[in-house]
Amino acid sequence: MEGDWDLDRLQSSLDTVVAAHSALRSRFLSDERQATEHGEAASPRIGVLDLRAHSPRQQELIRTELREMRSHQVLPADQAPLLTVDATILDDDKTVLHVGHDGLVMDGISMFLFFRAWWHAYQNPTAEVHEELPYEDYLAALEAARDRAPARRSRDYWTARADDLAPHPDLPLRTSPAALSGTRFTQREVRLDPTAWTALKERAAGRGLTPSALLLAAYAETLATWGAGERFTLTTTVANRPPVHPRVFEAIGQFSDTLLVEAEIDRSLPFAARAQALQTRLHTDIDHRHFSGIEVLKELARRRGGIAAARMPYTFNSAIGHVSSEVDGSALELFGKEVFSVSQTPQVWLNAFAMEQHGELVVQLDGIDELFCEGLLDDLAHGYRTLLRLLADEDAAWQHHSFDLLPPAQRARRAAANDTAVELPEEMLGDAFAAQAARTPAAPAILTADRTVSYGELLHRAATAATWLREQGVGRGELVGLVMRRGPEQIVGILATVLAGAAYLPVDAGLPTARQEYMLTDGRVRCVLTNTGWTSTGSMAAFDLTRPCSGRAELPDRLPGSGLDDLAYVLYTSGTTGAPKGVMVTHRNVANVVADCRDRFGITAEDRFMAVSAFNFDLSVWDVFGALSAGAALVMPDHDRAADPAHWLELCWLYQVSVWNSVPAIVGLLHDQARADGDVPPGLRLVMMSGDRLPPALPAQLRLHDPRPGGRLPRRPHRDHDLEHPPPRRRGRGRHRVHPVRPP
Incomplete structure (x- = not known):
């Protein structure tokens, strides 16, 4: 954030806050114990970099380097404090304050409380310091609660649901998470001005929805638009501040527990009904919050054979609705305008963080760009913003069963691809x-x-x-x-x-x-x-x-x-x-x-179609009439080897099969068999996939064997196409949508 401060007073006021809130002096030991440090060493020292002698261009370069380094630093968890503060002086009346804090010692609400408390201490150096909640008292209260009836009921509730709990959203990925050598998060913001945000909250309240539940439902709707599926699980957080101290709602620390929430996008219901159903599920889950999301994930990993099958890397967190109206995102700009922000969380691919700031709605979307298909996160943020504005502006939108959230450029591409009237x-x-x-x-x-x-x-x-x-x-x-x-x-x-x-x-x-x-x-x-x-x-x-x-x-x-x-x-x-x-x-x-x-x-008549699809499956229709109307030939597997990829491969070689039309899973089996045998069909030039979702990595795997520059094996021209699901009724020719992986 940018502003102009007395750095000595900034340091002393920071010391005051850290001294009052013991969670800010925590460190975490290898045996899973948490220790609290005391004394001045436990408070961060504000590092100062004076760039007044540098030109504006040099200052900007240095700031970029600092941001690159500090935005993704990970502090050693066993060393206190898990909080860093630095100041870069640009001019006599302009300084940049860099603040980094670990979620182990500060949740979203506590972040607001921290900046508010620091600002008050800076503004009033001689003000009385309140006795705050000792964090160890809070931890002791949590431990004592583990053996009580609510905890037992929560454990039974989640273990009963574990086998049927939906997986995480199935958004298309550019690569496997395991293939990433490092992770860097980039932030996108979705904002509604005070007028639109007020209107949205009023429309939600009229339907019995809290602001947070509405934002969660809209987030789930947006994820589903980009391929998350009809039923998936998100990770969220719920505040857990039991009445163990008179100032528990002013305490700064980690007072949130993770909670898994299952979303179902049932298009037979209007959006309002879906949002209400999600809120009902959320409230039921919150009633059973005493068995945390982390504990549920451990149970899932045990039942599903490992962490990879149990992970829930899409998160939604809302810091809207604190008991004090003064505690919101506005606190982040008490010291000056915030010019950069990003969050990063282990095992998370995309995080949404909702807050109010100066009367506006702000939702920060922090995601790993390298993991997702190019442009997907930008388009998703655009779609989320579009949906929220539509719900704020049009009462009738709440009764819609689906929404067009595509950005204009993508809508134009689809319109062009589907302009097939002949x-x-x-x-x-x-x-x-x-x-x-x-x-x-x-x-x-x-x-x-x-x-x-x-x-x-x-x-x-x-x-x-x-x-x-x-x-x-x-x-x-x-x-x-x-x-x-x-x-x-x-x-x-x-x-x-x-x-x-x-x-x-x-x-x-x-x-x-x-x-x-x-x-x-x-x-x-x-x-x-x-x-x-x-x-x-x-x-x-x-x-x-x-x-x-x-x-x-x-x-x-x-x-x-x-x-x-x-x-x-x-x-x-x-x-x-x-x-x-x-x-x-x-x-x-x-x-x-x-x-x-x-x-x-x-x-043409030279083509050979692999008739791999069963004749009671609609893909077989084009195999039969597509081939025989053009003078081409159908290659049919033996009935007792119809599901044998090795047999398919033999026939592809024997008859130089050039056209393949099947569900993606069947193409995947053929590809795997060809790789295992080192025996890629030489004549295959066209692969058509439909009937199911196209795995994003599969076309790239097929392209590895393309004869063009960079290809691996000499072959005839090869094209990959996805014929998406049963098509809508359209005018003219081609009631299917074709999305080429690359131009022919």
């Missing part, structure tokens, strides 16, 4: 395949470890099954069950169904019989195509796709009235949240994606 294709699914088969009947369509199915053979087999379906009276939009295990017959069944004008319902033959029957019955299926010898116990007709096809089958004509809005397929959900539900997809939706990806990624 004329939609007018082809029904299967038409492009049939035309391709007529042009190149001998070209390979399906490749397995021991078999090749040509386009001509595939069309013949599909036409045979389609003709049978028509003979059964199958009509537009009617579901045809495909009860199958993995194999070329799955592709035959898909094509036969759409070419007959019906819609296919894939049913994994490995599912329990009851589940199969539920899907077929719920889908009102009359006809089933199978490769397993499946027979119906009811009135459903079945056609065995493994039987030989004789003669030459002709494709039936399209049914009258057929169009792109006809149903193409139905996929059933897993049913984990109740009865499975069928998701209905039209020809137009699939044709849209197929055309977009074909043009975007330059799909």
